[in-house]
Amino acid sequence: MIELFRAELKRRWLLTRRYAGESIAGILGLAAVFYGLFLSAQYVAGPGLHFGSRLDAIVVGYVLWSLVVFILGDIAGGLQIEAQTGTLEQVFLSPFRGATIFIIRAIASLTLRLLLTIVMLLLIMALTGSRLSFSPTLLLPLLTIVLAAYGLALAFGSLALILKQVQQVQILIQFVLLFILALPTEGWSGPARWVAWMLPMSPGASELRAIMARGEGLDWGQWAIALVNGIVYFAIGLSLFNWSERQAKRTGKLSGY
Amino acid sequence: MALLEARNLKKSYVEKRRLIAAVQDVSLSIAIGEVLAFLGANGAGKTTTIKMIAGLIRPDEGWVRIADRDPHRQPQALRLVGAVLEGNRNVYWRLTPEENLEYFGVLRGLSPTVARQRGRDLLERFNLMSKRRTIVQSLSRGMQQKLAIAVALVHQPKLLLLDEPTLGLDVEATQDVKRLVREVAQEGCAILLTTHQLAIAEELSDRVAIINSGEIIAEASTTELIQQFSGSTYRVELEVPLDVDRMHKLERLGISAQTGQPIVVSDVTTLYQVLDILKPLPLLQVQKDQATLTDIFLTMTRKQNGHD
Numbered sequence: 001m002i003e004l005f006r007a008e009l010k011r012r013w014l015l016t017r018r019y020a021g022e023s024i025a026g027i028l029g030l031a032a033v034f035y036g037l038f039l040s041a042q043y044v045a046g047p048g049l050h051f052g053s054r055l056d057a058i059v060v061g062y063v064l065w066s067l068v069v070f071i072l073g074d075i076a077g078g079l080q081i082e083a084q085t086g087t088l089e090q091v092f093l094s095p096f097r098g099a100t101i102f103i104i105r106a107i108a109s110l111t112l113r114l115l116l117t118i119v120m121l122l123l124i125m126a127l128t129g130s131r132l133s134f135s136p137t138l139l140l141p142l143l144t145i146v147l148a149a150y151g152l153a154l155a156f157g158s159l160a161l162i163l164k165q166v167q168q169v170q171i172l173i174q175f176v177l178l179f180i181l182a183l184p185t186e187g188w189s190g191p192a193r194w195v196a197w198m199l200p201m202s203p204g205a206s207e208l209r210a211i212m213a214r215g216e217g218l219d220w221g222q223w224a225i226a227l228v229n230g231i232v233y234f235a236i237g238l239s240l241f242n243w244s245e246r247q248a249k250r251t252g253k254l255s256g257y
Numbered sequence: 258m259a260l261l262e263a264r265n266l267k268k269s270y271v272e273k274r275r276l277i278a279a280v281q282d283v284s285l286s287i288a289i290g291e292v293l294a295f296l297g298a299n300g301a302g303k304t305t306t307i308k309m310i311a312g313l314i315r316p317d318e319g320w321v322r323i324a325d326r327d328p329h330r331q332p333q334a335l336r337l338v339g340a341v342l343e344g345n346r347n348v349y350w351r352l353t354p355e356e357n358l359e360y361f362g363v364l365r366g367l368s369p370t371v372a373r374q375r376g377r378d379l380l381e382r383f384n385l386m387s388k389r390r391t392i393v394q395s396l397s398r399g400m401q402q403k404l405a406i407a408v409a410l411v412h413q414p415k416l417l418l419l420d421e422p423t424l425g426l427d428v429e430a431t432q433d434v435k436r437l438v439r440e441v442a443q444e445g446c447a448i449l450l451t452t453h454q455l456a457i458a459e460e461l462s463d464r465v466a467i468i469n470s471g472e473i474i475a476e477a478s479t480t481e482l483i484q485q486f487s488g489s490t491y492r493v494e495l496e497v498p499l500d501v502d503r504m505h506k507l508e509r510l511g512i513s514a515q516t517g518q519p520i521v522v523s524d525v526t527t528l529y530q531v532l533d534i535l536k537p538l539p540l541l542q543v544q545k546d547q548a549t550l551t552d553i554f555l556t557m558t559r560k561q562n563g564h565d
Contacts, residue, residue: 007363015351018392086346089313090408093340094364095332101364249329252270252279252305252314255342 147230154237399430
C-alpha cells in the first residue's frame with residue numbers, strides 16, 4: 001500500500017512538474033478570483049470598510065473550499081478522464097480494490113496540492129492583508145474536513161463510474177460547497193445547530209475558523225462532532241463507490257463513455 | 258494443464274428496454290504456453306468474454322478460473338493476468354514508457370525496484386530503449402502498442418489477453434508484435450488473442466475458437482481445423498503454355514486441361530502421373546488445396562447465420 005502511495009505520488013509529481021503551467025495557472029487563478037471579490041466588496045462598501053476577523057474567516061473558508069473542490073474533482077474528474085482516455089480498465093485490472101486505488105491517488109495528489117494551497121494562502125494573505133494564525137492544532141479539524149471531502153469525492157466518483165459524465169453536477173455542487181464552508185454556523189442554536197452538525201464538513205470548517213481566524217484553542221467536544229461527521233461521510237462515500245464498482249461491472253459500463 | 262478455464266459464461270444487457278444476449282454460453286480453456294485465437298465478427302461477444310475473464314464484467318451465469326482462482330472473488334487472481342484491450346490507450350500518454358512500466362508494475366503488486374528493473378528489461382526486449390524517456394503521446398502507433406504489451410507483461414502474468422493487438426499497425430510493427438507474441442507463448446504464458454486479421458491468427462495460434470452471436474460455433478486445433486476444411490485436390494501451374502499432345506494425354510487420365518489455366522488434379526497418385534506427362538516443362542507451382550482460416554471462418558459463420 002505504501003509503495004502504491006509512493007508510485008502515485010511520483011506519478012502526480014511528474015505530471016505536476018511536466019505540466020507546471022496548468023498547476024500554477026490554477027493557483028494564480030483562484031487567488032486572483034478571491035482578490036477580485038475582495039476589491040469589489042471594498043469598492044461597494046467604501047474606503048472606510050474594515051473586515052477584521054471576518055476577512056480572515058472568509059479567507060479560511062475560501063481556501064478550504066478550493067481544497068475540497070480539488071479533492072472532489074480529483075476522484076470524480078480523474079475517473080471521467082480515465083474512462084474517456086481508456087486507462088480506467090487497466091487501473092481496475094489491479095489486485096488492489098478500486099476504492100483503495102482512488103483514495104490513495106487522492107491522498108497523493110492532496111499532498112502535493114497542500115503545498116500549492118499554502119502558496120495560494122500566503123498569496124491571498126499578502127494581497128488582502130489578512131493575518132491568520134497557524135497553530136498545529138488546526139491539522140485536527142482539517143483532518144475531519146478532508147475525511148468528509150473524500151467521502152463526497154467517492155460519492156461523486158461512484159456517480160462518475162456509472163454515468164461517466166458528471167461535470168454539470170460537479171459545477172453545481174462547487175457552489176453548494178462554497179456556501180456550506182463559508183456558512184457561519186458557530187452562532188446557530190437549537191435545531192439549526194443539529195443541522196450544522198450534519199452538514200458535510202461544516203463542524204470542521206467552523207472549528208478551523210475558530211482556530212485560524214479568531215485565534216481560539218481547539219474545542220475537543222466540537223472536534224469530536226466534526227470527526228464523527230467526517231467518518232460518517234467517508235463511510236457513506238466508500239460504500240457508494242464499492243456499490244458502483246460492482247454495478248458498473250455487472251452492467252459492463254466500467255469503460256463506456 | 259489448463260491455466261484458464263471459463264465455463265458456461267452468459268451475459269445480457271438491457272439496451273433501449275430490450276434484453277440483448279451478448280454472450281450466450283461460452284466455455285473456453287487455454288493451457289500454459291498455448292495461443293488461442295478467439296475469432297468473431299464485430300459484436301459477436303469477443304470483448305465481453307475477454308472482460309469477463311479479466312474480472313472487468315461480471316457474468317450473469319458461469320464461472321472463470323485462472324490457475325484455480327476466481328478473478329471476480331479473489332483479486333489476487335489479477336496478478337496472473339495481463340491485458341491489452343482494444344480501443345483503449347492502455348497506458349498514460351503524458352508519462353514516458355519507463356514511467357508507465359514502473360507505475361503499472363507497482364499497481365500490479367511489484368515493488369518499485371523490481372518494476373523498474375523489469376521495465377528496463379522489457380524496453381530493451383521491445384526495442385524501445387531509445388524512446389524510454391519520450392512522452393507516450395509522441396510515440397508512433399506501433400511503439401505505443403508495443404509499450405501497451407510490455408506494460409501488460411511487466412508483472413510476468415501467466416495469462417495474456419490481447420484484444421486486437423495489431424489493429425492499425427504498419428507491416429513492420431505487425432511483424433514485431435507477432436514475434437513478441439510467439440516469444441511470450443514460448444516462455445509459458447497462455448495467450449488469448451482476438452484479431453480480425455485471420456492470417457495472423459492462423460500464423461500464431463495453436464487453437465482456434467470461433468464465436469458467433471454470443472455462442473462458440475467451433476473450437477479445435479488450428480492445424481486440425483485447416484485440415485478438416487482443406488480439400489485433397491492439387492493445382493499445377495506451368496510457366497509455359499500446354500501443348501496439344503500433352504493436353505490429350507491428360508484427357509486420357511480424365512483431366513480437362515486448358516492452356517493458361519492451372520491443371521486441377523484430384524489425388525496424389527494422379528498428381529505423379531500428371532507430372533510425368535508434363536516433364537520437362539518448367540513448373541510455376543504445385544499447390545495443395547489448403548483452406549485458410551478466412552475460408553473456415555466465413556463458411557462457419559455464414560452457415561450459422563443461415564446464408565448457405
